[in-house]
Amino acid sequence: MRNFAYQRADSVDAAVAAHSGQSSSFVAGGTTLLDLVKLDVMQPERIVDVRSLPLYDVERLDDGRLKIGAMVTNTDLAHHPIVTENYRVLSEALLAGASTSLRNKATTGGNVMQRVRCPYFRDGVSACNKREPGSGCAAIGGLNRSVHAVLGTSDQCIASHPSDMCVAMAAIGATVLVSGPNGEREIDFLDFHLLPGDSPDKEHALEADELITHVVLDAPIEGNRSHYLKLRDRASYQFALASSGVVIATEGGTIRDARIALGGVGTKPWRAQRAERSLIGKSAEQASFQQAAELAFEDAKAYEHNAFKIPLGQQAIVRSLTTVTA
Amino acid sequence: MSDYKHGKIIGASRSRIDGPKKLRGDAPYAADHHLPNMAHAYGVFSTVASGRITGIDLSEARAMPGVIDIFHHDHFPSLYRTPSTFKQENKVDETRLPFEDAKVHYPGQFVALVVADTFANARDASYRVRVDYEEDEAIATLAQAMERGEPTPHADSGHTRGDPDSAWSDAPHRIESTYVTPMETHNPMEMHASTAYWDKGDLVLYEASQGVVFARNVMAKVFGIPPERVDVRSPFIGSGFGSKLWIWPHAVAAAAAAREVGRPVQLVVPREEMFTTTGHRPPTHQTLRLATDANGKLQALSHDGINTTSMVNTYVEKTGSCTKSLYACPNLRVSHATLPANHGTPTSMRAPGAAPGLFALESAMDEMAEAIDMDPLEFRRANYTETDESLDLPFSSIHLMEAFDRGAEKFGWSKRTPEPGSMRDSDEIIGWGMAACNWEALKMDCDARVSLRADGTAFASCATQDIGTGTYTIVAQAVSDITGLPLDRIEVELGDSSYPSGPVSGGSWATATTLPAIAQAARNAIDALKTYATGDGGAFSGSEADTLTFADGTLSDGNGKSVDYAEVLNQLKLANADGEAHTPAATNDEYSFRSFGAHFVEIRWDPGISNLRVSRVVSAIDVGQVINQTTAANQVEGAIAMGIGMALFENTEYDSRSGRPVNNNYAEYLVPVHADQPEEVDVILLDHPDYAFNEFGARGIGEIGITGLAAAVANAVHHATGKRIRELPITLDKLMVT
Ligand SMILES: Cc1cc2nc3c(=O)[nH]c(=O)nc-3n(C[C@H](O)[C@H](O)[C@H](O)COP(=O)(O)OP(=O)(O)OC[C@H]3O[C@@H](n4cnc5c(N)ncnc54)[C@H](O)[C@@H]3O)c2cc1C
Numbered sequence A: 001m002r003n004f005a006y007q008r009a010d011s012v013d014a015a016v017a018a019h020s021g022q023s024s025s026f027v028a029g030g031t032t033l034l035d036l037v038k039l040d041v042m043q044p045e046r047i048v049d050v051r052s053l054p055l056y057d058v059e060r061l062d063d064g065r066l067k068i069g070a071m072v073t074n075t076d077l078a079h080h081p082i083v084t085e086n087y088r089v090l091s092e093a094l095l096a097g098a099s100t101s102l103r104n105k106a107t108t109g110g111n112v113m114q115r116v117r118c119p120y121f122r123d124g125v126s127a128c129n130k131r132e133p134g135s136g137c138a139a140i141g142g143l144n145r146s147v148h149a150v151l152g153t154s155d156q157c158i159a160s161h162p163s164d165m166c167v168a169m170a171a172i173g174a175t176v177l178v179s180g181p182n183g184e185r186e187i188d189f190l191d192f193h194l195l196p197g198d199s200p201d202k203e204h205a206l207e208a209d210e211l212i213t214h215v216v217l218d219a220p221i222e223g224n225r226s227h228y229l230k231l232r233d234r235a236s237y238q239f240a241l242a243s244s245g246v247v248i249a250t251e252g253g254t255i256r257d258a259r260i261a262l263g264g265v266g267t268k269p270w271r272a273q274r275a276e277r278s279l280i281g282k283s284a285e286q287a288s289f290q291q292a293a294e295l296a297f298e299d300a301k302a303y304e305h306n307a308f309k310i311p312l313g314q315q316a317i318v319r320s321l322t323t324v325t326a
Numbered sequence B: 001m002s003d004y005k006h007g008k009i010i011g012a013s014r015s016r017i018d019g020p021k022k023l024r025g026d027a028p029y030a031a032d033h034h035l036p037n038m039a040h041a042y043g044v045f046s047t048v049a050s051g052r053i054t055g056i057d058l059s060e061a062r063a064m065p066g067v068i069d070i071f072h073h074d075h076f077p078s079l080y081r082t083p084s085t086f087k088q089e090n091k092v093d094e095t096r097l098p099f100e101d102a103k104v105h106y107p108g109q110f111v112a113l114v115v116a117d118t119f120a121n122a123r124d125a126s127y128r129v130r131v132d133y134e135e136d137e138a139i140a141t142l143a144q145a146m147e148r149g150e151p152t153p154h155a156d157s158g159h160t161r162g163d164p165d166s167a168w169s170d171a172p173h174r175i176e177s178t179y180v181t182p183m184e185t186h187n188p189m190e191m192h193a194s195t196a197y198w199d200k201g202d203l204v205l206y207e208a209s210q211g212v213v214f215a216r217n218v219m220a221k222v223f224g225i226p227p228e229r230v231d232v233r234s235p236f237i238g239s240g241f242g243s244k245l246w247i248w249p250h251a252v253a254a255a256a257a258a259r260e261v262g263r264p265v266q267l268v269v270p271r272e273e274m275f276t277t278t279g280h281r282p283p284t285h286q287t288l289r290l291a292t293d294a295n296g297k298l299q300a301l302s303h304d305g306i307n308t309t310s311m312v313n314t315y316v317e318k319t320g321s322c323t324k325s326l327y328a329c330p331n332l333r334v335s336h337a338t339l340p341a342n343h344g345t346p347t348s349m350r351a352p353g354a355a356p357g358l359f360a361l362e363s364a365m366d367e368m369a370e371a372i373d374m375d376p377l378e379f380r381r382a383n384y385t386e387t388d389e390s391l392d393l394p395f396s397s398i399h400l401m402e403a404f405d406r407g408a409e410k411f412g413w414s415k416r417t418p419e420p421g422s423m424r425d426s427d428e429i430i431g432w433g434m435a436a437c438n439w440e441a442l443k444m445d446c447d448a449r450v451s452l453r454a455d456g457t458a459f460a461s462c463a464t465q466d467i468g469t470g471t472y473t474i475v476a477q478a479v480s481d482i483t484g485l486p487l488d489r490i491e492v493e494l495g496d497s498s499y500p501s502g503p504v505s506g507g508s509w510a511t512a513t514t515l516p517a518i519a520q521a522a523r524n525a526i527d528a529l530k531t532y533a534t535g536d537g538g539a540f541s542g543s544e545a546d547t548l549t550f551a552d553g554t555l556s557d558g559n560g561k562s563v564d565y566a567e568v569l570n571q572l573k574l575a576n577a578d579g580e581a582h583t584p585a586a587t588n589d590e591y592s593f594r595s596f597g598a599h600f601v602e603i604r605w606d607p608g609i610s611n612l613r614v615s616r617v618v619s620a621i622d623v624g625q626v627i628n629q630t631t632a633a634n635q636v637e638g639a640i641a642m643g644i645g646m647a648l649f650e651n652t653e654y655d656s657r658s659g660r661p662v663n664n665n666y667a668e669y670l671v672p673v674h675a676d677q678p679e680e681v682d683v684i685l686l687d688h689p690d691y692a693f694n695e696f697g698a699r700g701i702g703e704i705g706i707t708g709l710a711a712a713v714a715n716a717v718h719h720a721t722g723k724r725i726r727e728l729p730i731t732l733d734k735l736m737v738t
């Protein structure tokens, strides 16, 4: 760990003002940031502590949407009555992530911003375009079984997005509220995380010194049932090999609305819109689920050790759809 | 001493007497010692797997705050290697000293050591040490090692009887299979750590160690000083699973740095480097051939194992160690060979040899049973023997048949339908598998001291360790058994090399080794008390010492006079009555001493989501007398958890291009978590004392529980899925139908 300047901000404006470019980092729960700083992978010269910001509320807006403060912890959000009632997929996704002690620390904003688990990114020495643009990607041709993607990869980076929470948010539909030197703006959740493309070091749509203040969830779909299914080697405390967050509304056995998002398999929280569309108007049965699952992975590209993620992701979709429509 | 009768305390269920200290935070571990003026050391570790250091640039690091000194191969005191012999109790697995020269033999090797005023400053500066390497092509995996080299055989650990090759070719039924196990890393919770200081030429080392006597002797050899000038302390360790048996380079580095900077130095090995520079279980490649006659009697068995070792030392994983004698078989061979790789030196990990070896043997037994259409349990029964055919000696005590019977009964084995995939429960396919377990029983030389003290308490000491297993408690039980004192009046101190010499906590031999010495020392203390009591001014002055009896803390003369022993001592103004004892190692000239058992495992496979879990385990274990039901059952339950890890998750992966390990952290190196524990774990301890082995009849229980478990899981997986997985771990992708 290198020495850094530390500053605690007590207002959003002060936090934005204290943050000055590339060499600064906000710290919330610290569960991503402190690890990476200790590993010398992130080397901020200035850390702006945002835990005193008044962003701890979860409130229902008049239009039915749910506004979640960036500092709300993963634990609090998972157990919030509005969430357990209306956004079951989100509660389940949060509780499937990390461990109790980590969730007690981790925040909504920090979770959206967590970094990839690719070991070549974290080791500080291997070629990695995300850590050191232009150095190459050691994961391609390396060990890429568990935390590498089959959707949205490029020949510059194949790391999967690690978050469970974000998969649920992608399924539900959400807006990220940010505050920066030029004021406040809104970013559609699906546009927030970026595909690696030619610049895997650019991970999200935040501009310099912008801070996430809230995530606003879309109003729950009328009559929906939702579910998050996470598949992994051990039963807990492991990032998803493949996961599926689904929100489904049916009417008399026919699917009226469908949202499917995937984790562990995509370079960003992955919304499978073609698969969703294939379900609308269909009856809720295995054949439709199977077809949707296949569509979701139509463009998948497997690497040396992760080809199994394609059938595994499809299984996650089929089983989660079966569960919510049972 | 076959007429020895143990009272109620031996075999009782008792909580660990060191528990309250641990709960209160009063149990200091190696890195909990914060000494005045102490400096902190942090390593710089090689990022290449093979090559040599061509330059070290310290300019940036030296300028960092708090830096005291930076050691490397051009700036480090000249030290000596330990001869590394088990007999002289100075064994290590990696004899090369840190900073000996510019060569790099494995990734994660110490290439420099920053000493600074605080841990954070030392680590901070360590990141600014620039090392240049000339890199050579590395051998990073077992597969690469096998492609590039011819294995070196180690005949001394092998065994042959009869003619296994022709017997195999001639037999009516035979199988041949190859099994592969990955590199595993011990991953104890507590990091390896050393806190060292020098006091007028004497070294004091707080070390996370499973063997303080060996550690002391090694440090004495390395620094060229008499062992009396070294004190190694390890009163508490956060387990080791074998990785803390011997001294590793970090301890030498810390002690040398402390001497050079003239201050106490503390060094904690970072988690990543606990995958490289403090040992691992090496990957193995094992080929088995089994053949039977028409009745299912084994006619031929060969087990040829290869493992990787490091470039600097040879470590042999004796995968055939149980195969030699577990079943009756007239034609048998086990052999071991090694291949060098650019890894740190391997070392013993819980049930070395037996854990990977029985995965192979007990999987092969299942395959053989299937080939001759026999129930796997019946097949094992058919090949049962009470003779160790490798030594031509009877087993001192064997209750394997009872383990089979009671385990099978409890598990419900008779309800198993043999057809793979034939047992179902809604979405899940159920698989039932079993395997035998086996481990050698060893007993070493041991010294111990017990004092009966004037305050009415007893004090026992021995330079063995409690590695979290309950040794403190069972030592107190042994003292209680002899003296009749309750446990709360018995104090035990272990883990200090200045105490009477005790065994390494490994090989499951600490119990069998330590308790007889403790018991004898307690008897000798009672004898000393009697001598005092019958001497001038004693409570029984004038009586003969051998007419006195001692029971429940009281001396009696048989004529109605009884005096509490504390009173005897106080009357004479004596602090204590001491007894010391030495008990010898066991020799196997009459018997072969081994422990036995059987695991029965249920797995559930949900093919719709490729989910595999172990749902039920019944283990029947035959380890002689159980000293403490609670701590003994704990050992087997823990070993079952670790066996599940071995079966399903554990695998230290190296990148074959860079030669570096990639999952060297607690998040990505998977060990089982609570949620992976089976709903039901039943441990049956058979509890038949083995008095031919030692006066307590105990054979030790730390390791046997992990042996065979991975095979039982693999056999259950085969029963559920029809797939025979011969390469661990059994991950879901190996079972998916794609
Ligand atoms: C061992 C381990 C296992 C884990 N397992 C899982 C898992 O299974 N599933 C899962 O989803 N996650 C998992 N995680 C990740 C965990 O969820 C994240 O670390 C956590 O959500 C990050 O939140 P935080 O508040 O601690 O973020 P911090 O560490 O404080 O910050 C993370 C990043 O976000 C930035 N940041 C923080 N707040 C803001 C803000 N308001 N605006 C802009 N930028 C901000 C920081 O500068 C930093 O770059 C695991 C983590 C660990 C260490």
Ligand code: SF4
Residues within 6 Å of the ligand: A116, A118, A119, A120, A121, A127, A128, A129, A130, A131, A136, A137, A138, A139, A140, A156, A157, A158, A159, A200
């Ligand atoms: S996958 Fe991405 S994060 Fe991993 S090494 Fe390649 S560029 Fe770096």
